[in-house]
Amino acid sequence: MDSMTIIAVASIVTAGITLAIGVLGPSLGEGRAVATALTSLAQQPDAAPSITRTLFVGLAMIESTAIYCFVVAMILVFANPFWNHFAAAAGQ
Structure with missing residues (x-):
């Protein structure tokens, strides 16, 4: 196996690991943020615009x-x- 093939395989494997680990954390964070926001909305329905706006900014980040x-x-x-x-x- 030449060096270009090794670099290609390493790049593809690293890209896969990057996506697997890099998406796992934000997915769990978004789920927790939405669950907490829904709990807050159930407890204080009058604060819905403020909670929703803060939720969307947090989800975007x-x-x-x-x-x-x-x-x-x-x-x-x-x-x-x-x-x-x-x-x-x-x-060379």
Whole structure:
């Protein structure tokens, strides 16, 4: 197996692990945030606009973590910064 194949396999495996771990945390966080917001809405229905607005801002911030993991995985698969280094080393 040549070095380019090893880099390709390592990139794909790392991208998969990045997505698996990087999406697990935000998913659990979003579920907990929604459950807490629903509990708060049940206890204080008059504060619904404030709770809902705060919930959506918090969910957007939590979701950005999963989006960053997705971007890192796409960079590893399609625009890997190690390709040029190993291609230049193989050519020398």
